[in-house]
Amino acid sequence: MSHNVGKTWWPGSLPGEIRSHDDxxxxxHLTSVASISKQxxxxxxxxxxxxxxxxxxxxxxxxxxxxxxxxYLEGAPDHVEHSRPSAYFALSLIDDPKAAFVAAExxxxxxxxxxxxxxxxxxxxxxxxxxxxxxxxxxNLLPEWPALLTEDKxxxxxxxxxxxxxxxxxxxxxxxxxxxxxxxxxxxxxxxVSEMPCQDLPGFTLPTFxxxxxxxxxxxxxREKCLRQVPKVVEPGIYTLTLPTGAGKTVTGLQxxxxxxxxxxxxxxxxxxPFIAIVEQNAKVARExxxxxxxQEDHSGVFSxxxxxxxxxxxxxxxMSGLFRYWTxxxxxxxxxxxxxxCFDSRANATMNFHRLYNSTVVLDEPQSIRPExxxxxxxxxxxxxxxxxxxxxxxxxxxxxxxxxxxxAQDVTPFPKSRHTYQFLSEKYSIxxxxxxxxxxxxxxxxxxxxxxxxxxxxxxxxxxxxxxLDGPVLFLSRSMAPLHRRRTLEQxxxxxxxxxxHYLVATQVVEAGVDLDFDWVFRxxxxxxxxxxxxxxxxxxxxxxxxGRVLVAELVDSDNRPFHSYVYSEILTHATxxxxxxxxxxxxxxxxxxxxxxxxxxxxxxxxxxxxxxICEGKWRRLPELIEAxxxxxxxxxxxxxxxxxxxxxxxxxxxxTLATQERLRRLWARAxxxxxxxxxxxxxxxxxxxxxxxxxxxxxxxxxVFGERYWLISKEAIGVLYDPVAGYVHPSLLEDDIxxxxx
Numbered sequence: 001m002s003h004n005v006g007k008t009w010w011p012g013s014l015p016g017e018i019r020s021h022d023d024x025x026x027x028x029h030l031t032s033v034a035s036i037s038k039q040x041x042x043x044x045x046x047x048x049x050x051x052x053x054x055x056x057x058x059x060x061x062x063x064x065x066x067x068x069x070x071x072y073l074e075g076a077p078d079h080v081e082h083s084r085p086s087a088y089f090a091l092s093l094i095d096d097p098k099a100a101f102v103a104a105e106x107x108x109x110x111x112x113x114x115x116x117x118x119x120x121x122x123x124x125x126x127x128x129x130x131x132x133x134x135x136x137x138x139x140n141l142l143p144e145w146p147a148l149l150t151e152d153k154x155x156x157x158x159x160x161x162x163x164x165x166x167x168x169x170x171x172x173x174x175x176x177x178x179x180x181x182x183x184x185x186x187x188x189x190x191x192x193v194s195e196m197p198c199q200d201l202p203g204f205t206l207p208t209f210x211x212x213x214x215x216x217x218x219x220x221x222x223r224e225k226c227l228r229q230v231p232k233v234v235e236p237g238i239y240t241l242t243l244p245t246g247a248g249k250t251v252t253g254l255q256x257x258x259x260x261x262x263x264x265x266x267x268x269x270x271x272x273x274p275f276i277a278i279v280e281q282n283a284k285v286a287r288e289x290x291x292x293x294x295x296q297e298d299h300s301g302v303f304s305x306x307x308x309x310x311x312x313x314x315x316x317x318x319x320m321s322g323l324f325r326y327w328t329x330x331x332x333x334x335x336x337x338x339x340x341x342x343c344f345d346s347r348a349n350a351t352m353n354f355h356r357l358y359n360s361t362v363v364l365d366e367p368q369s370i371r372p373e374x375x376x377x378x379x380x381x382x383x384x385x386x387x388x389x390x391x392x393x394x395x396x397x398x399x400x401x402x403x404x405x406x407x408x409x410a411q412d413v414t415p416f417p418k419s420r421h422t423y424q425f426l427s428e429k430y431s432i433x434x435x436x437x438x439x440x441x442x443x444x445x446x447x448x449x450x451x452x453x454x455x456x457x458x459x460x461x462x463x464x465x466x467x468x469x470x471l472d473g474p475v476l477f478l479s480r481s482m483a484p485l486h487r488r489r490t491l492e493q494x495x496x497x498x499x500x501x502x503x504h505y506l507v508a509t510q511v512v513e514a515g516v517d518l519d520f521d522w523v524f525r526x527x528x529x530x531x532x533x534x535x536x537x538x539x540x541x542x543x544x545x546x547x548x549x550g551r552v553l554v555a556e557l558v559d560s561d562n563r564p565f566h567s568y569v570y571s572e573i574l575t576h577a578t579x580x581x582x583x584x585x586x587x588x589x590x591x592x593x594x595x596x597x598x599x600x601x602x603x604x605x606x607x608x609x610x611x612x613x614x615x616x617i618c619e620g621k622w623r624r625l626p627e628l629i630e631a632x633x634x635x636x637x638x639x640x641x642x643x644x645x646x647x648x649x650x651x652x653x654x655x656x657x658x659x660t661l662a663t664q665e666r667l668r669r670l671w672a673r674a675x676x677x678x679x680x681x682x683x684x685x686x687x688x689x690x691x692x693x694x695x696x697x698x699x700x701x702x703x704x705x706x707x708v709f710g711e712r713y714w715l716i717s718k719e720a721i722g723v724l725y726d727p728v729a730g731y732v733h734p735s736l737l738e739d740d741i742x743x744x745x746x
Contacts, residue, residue, distance in 0.1 A: 008146040009093070011058050019073055020061045021190060029189055033057040036185035039195055044267075044358045045390075048177055052099050056182050059089040060107045065141050083108050085141060088134045092147040097160035106179055110186060113347035114179060117167050117620030125161045130154070167620035169384055176622075180354035187324055187352065192316035199330050201267050202294040204258045207251060207285075215416070215544040219248040222413050226252055229409040230259045236386040238379070238406035241396040243413065244590070245538025246420070250285050253363055253396045256409065258290075260392050261361045268360035269331045272339040274369035274629070276300065277487060277511065282365070283333040296321070296329035298338060300675060322668045324349050327356045336364065337628055343381065344613070346622040359390040368401040368531045370628055372574070372604050377614030379404035398538060399531035399597050402605050419589040420541040421523075421550030425582035429558045432462045436470055439524060442553050446472070448521030449498070451506045453513075453536045455526050455565040457481050459557060461729055464507040471505055478508040482730035483641045485676040487511070494518060510569075512539060519543050520550075527556040527566050529574040530581060530600040534593055554582060577603040636680040639714040641725050643677055650674040651708060651715075685733045686714060689724060 011030035020029035034057025038050050063069070063082030072079035087108035094100040105120050115123075123129070131154035138145045188196070210216045222243065233239060241256065243249045257269045271286065273279050276299045283297040321328045325338070339362070342353040370378065382404050385391045395403060430438055435452070439445045452467065454460040457479050468475035474497065476490055497504040498519060510528075512518060513535040519542040525533050533554055541550030556579075558564050566575050580603070581596055588596070613626050640647060653670045657663050686705070693705050704720035707713065716725050726732045 009058075013144075014065070018065050018070065020064055022073055024189075026061060026064055029061060030058050032189040032194070033060065033182070033185045036188050036193075036195065037181045040181050040184060040355060043196055043198055044355055046177060046181070046355060046358050048174065048181070049099065052094070052103055053178060053182060055090055055093050055103050056106050056178070057185065059093065059103075060086050060110055060182070060186065062086045062089045063141065083111055085137050088138050089142075089145070089147075091134070091157075092138065092145075092149050095153070097157045098165070100157060101161065101165070102175060102178065105175075106182055109179075110183060110348055113345075113350070114175070114622045115346075116623055117165075121161045121165065125158050167618070169618040170388070172617050172620060172622070173384065173388055176351060176354055177358075179348070180351045183348050184326065184352045184355065187326070187349070188320055191319045191323065193320050194316075196328075197317075199267065199294070201258065201261050201269070201330050202290045204255055204289055205291075206255070207288055213544075214418070214546070215246075218416050222247050222410070223252045223255070225412045226256060226409050227259065229407070229411070230256055230263070232407065233260060233263075233392070236264075236390045236392050238382055238386060238393045238395065238404035239409055240400055240406055241394055241409045242400040242594075243396070243398060243410050244415065244593075245398045245535065246542045246544075247413075247416075249396055249398075250282050250365070251289065253365065253394060254286060254289055257361045257363050257394055260394070264359070264361075264390075264392070266359045266361055266390075266392075267330055268327075268356060269363070270327070270339065270357065270360055271331070271333045271363040271365065272336045273333070273365045274336050275511070276335060276484070277516065278366070279333055279335055281517070286331055286333050290331050294329055295331045295333060296327060298325055298327065298332055298334040300672075319665045322665045324352055327353050332356075336367070336370065339364075340625075340628045343385070344617060344625050346625065357385065357389060357391055361392045361394065363394045363396060365396045366535075367395050367403055368397055368399050370401070370403070371626075372401070372571075372608045373611045374613065374626065374628070375401055375403045375605075375608075376610040377612065380614045381617070399534050400601075401531070402601050415591050415594075416544070418544070418546075419549065419591055420544050421537060421552050422587065422589050423537065423552045423554065423585075424587050425585070426553070426555040427579075427583055429556045429562070429564070431558060431560075432459060432466065435463055435524075435557070436466060438555060439553075443522045443524065443551050445522075446503075448548065449473075449504050450522040450524070451508065451512070451518065451520045451536075451539060452524045453508050453510065453526065454557065455510070455528060455569045457509060459526070459559070459565045460507055460509050461732070464729055467505060467507060473503045473505060475505040475507065477726075477729040478506060478511055479730060480509065480511055481679055481681070483643060483677050483679050485643060486641075486730060491516070491518075512536065517542070521545075521548055522551040522553070524553045524555070527554060527564065527575060527579070529570055530578040530597065533578065533582075534597065537590075573604065573607045577607070635683050637683050637686065637714060638712075639679050639681045639686070639716060639731070640674065640677050640708070641679060641716045641731075642718040642721070647674065647677045650677075655709070679731055681714070681731055688733065693720075693724075 011027040014027040016025055016027070018026045020026040034054045037053045037057055041048055041050060041053070061082060063085035066080050066082065068078060068080045069082055087104040090107045091100050091104040094103055101124070104124070109115060131149040131151060135148045138148065209220065226241065241249065241253055243252070254271065257271070261267070261269055271282065273282055279297065279299050283295060286295045317328055320326050341350045342357065345351065382393050386393060393404065424442060426442070443450065452463055454463055460477070460479055464475060464477050476494060478487060478490055482490070494504070494506065506518070506520070510532060513532055516539070518539040520540055523536055523540040525536045537552040540552050541548060556564055556566070577600055581600055585592065585596065611626055613624070616624050640651065642648065650670050650673050654667065654674065657667055657670070659667065689705060693703060702717065704717045705724060706715055708715045721727060724732060
């Protein structure tokens with residue numbers, strides 16, 4: 001590949017008074033970005049064209065020499081586009097047409113994101129640009145520019161785009177890798193990070209476990225058997241760890257991941273989970289085994305407790321992590337959605353963590369939460385990333401989906417010798433009004449603590465109202481209509497009740513399915529996908545009380561129109577396969593579940609319609625990223641709930657703090673704290689609350705339900721607690737108080 005960089009021009013020739021940012025010379029920024037991108041390739045062991053990265057780094061902001069942009073940095077209101085003319089300079093410095101196209105597109109899209117290749121080709125080969133206009137614009141910006149385009153070079157470039165450009169998996173992978181390295185280097189230098197420190201993989205400290213008890217001895221045996229499989233892992237690829245709930249999967253998986261990384265000389269472990277609540281819980285475990293300083297918890301609700309520059313990472317790197325959610329530590333605990341975006345999202349900032357995945361060990365915990373339509377494509381993508389990027393994938397769950405084939409690390413593990421619980425499936429349909437009788441007839445309702453898990457917020461709320469009036473002992477509630485702070489307090493209350501051995505009950509939606517350490521004597525689950533049923537059952541006699549055998553009851557609840565509640569949430573493909581299998585077994589034990597899950601996923605694999613997202617990526621259709629989890633078909637808005645006196649000072653701070661680069665870290669911390677008070681509510685639901693608002697007495701002139709931050713967010717004030725927001729059950733739409741069940745929005 002032929003580049004002219006270093007022969008005809010370099011950024012040091014730019015005048016020192018020309019700036020790229022308020023406090024940075026343009027020539028300094030351009031040379032630093034090129035240097036940092038090279039550092040990142042070396043740090044992560046990535047084999048890419050560093051000469052091309054140098055061209056991109058040296059030219060990406062040359063459009064800022066325009067007098068209007070310089071005046072903008074001085075405070076003038078207007079500025080000009082700089083990415084497009086900067087791309088012209090990158091194009092002119094490279095002779096090879098393919099490399100020139102890549103470099104020019106990296107520069108042109110560095111503030112927005114990757115276009116589909118077809119759109120990019122249309123820009124360059126269409127009527128919008130020609131080499132004469134490009135030369136004129138470069139000369140107007142830099143009169144002494146030495147690398148103007150010739151007609152022959154321009155025609156060769158167009159011929160390549162129209163006739164010879166081949167887009168495939170390899171091209172897409174390299175393009176994204178270069179974009180990730182360059183974007184990260186650019187953002188790093190902008191916030192003052194001069195280099196990325198090299199951090200070795202931390203050691204692993206096994207937590208102290210109880211030695212007594214049959215369950216604890218079995219968990220230790222499981223961990224040792226799984227670890228004995230690790231030496232057999234010699235190549236990057238896909239591996240699975242299929243363990244029943246309660247087997248100590250989190251600690252075992254983290255230890256295996258650490259062994260994988262250490263044996264291969266890798267420096268990164270990325271641990272991804274489906275929900276923020278589980279991320280918070282498992283990040284705590286990761287900090288216990290790896291040390292707090294080496295673990296980064298990454299999700300929308302996390303915030304840094306470090307307030308000054310005296311941190312181990314330094315103020316600039318801390319700001320980098322905060323502003324862009326960039327992964328700076330050797331162990332990252334994040335969401336599956338964040339990992340999905342890092343791998344495939346076309347937006348510029350979303351690509352920044354992609355190069356961090358090279359030669360890493362990636363743990364996907366509870367991957368069955370990913371839509372089945374994506375499994376086949378995701379498996380292909382993981383295989384490519386393993387082969388080309390040296391990645392090791394570990395898929396951990398009790399219900400292993402058919403995402404990718406690989407060695408099973410728990411193949412020698414024997415089930416817990418005693419069944420912790422038994423299952424019973426009732427094939428009839430029942431209403432919410434039948435629920436109490438159903439529980440009394442089939443479960444030890446009043447002899448121990450129990451949990452009822454339903455599919456919709458409305459059915460769960462109705463069940464909670466019914467049971468709390470008829471049962472002795474506290475009846476708590478959990479759903480996504482409760483603010484994170486409220487959910488955390490409820491989980492703490494459940495833990496205390498369990499420790500004091502007080503009989504208690506929980507009514508919940510699917511938020512309890514995975515990763516939540518709950519333990520009940522009996523569980524009822526409304527009909528749902530088999531993997532969801534089994535995940536909920538994992539909270540029944542989870543830690544094995546030898547004095548009882550847990551009971552799991554599954555039945556199908558319907559609304560007043562005789563429509564099953566599961567139909568508002570799940571695909572009929574999933575529930576139909578589940579119903580067939582459960583009906584055939586009827587009553588079964590925990591030990592029969594593994595065979596049932598295999599049969600279930602085989603049925604799903606035959607019936608699903610795979611989406612072509614992997615093929616789209618390989619073809620350069622980079623902007624068509626599908627939803628990882630089932631998408632909602634109604635619009636929701638964020639709503640703050642004034643649970644206590646801590647919220648309003650946070651909102652005031654967010655309103656009064658000026659939005660600048662210097663204040664972004666403070667704003668992020670304020671926002672992360674405020675998000676602990678936030679829920680998402682359907683727009684239609686909020687607008688229907690007008691009648692209830694008139695019944696609320698307020699202590700000031702502000703209405704108890706109002707918009708904030710320019711009507712982009714809503715606020716439920718403390719006066720509305722008990723009316724629009726129940727202290728136990730969370731957000732309460734007035735219709736939830738009615739007897740009719742089945743509104744899809746809940």
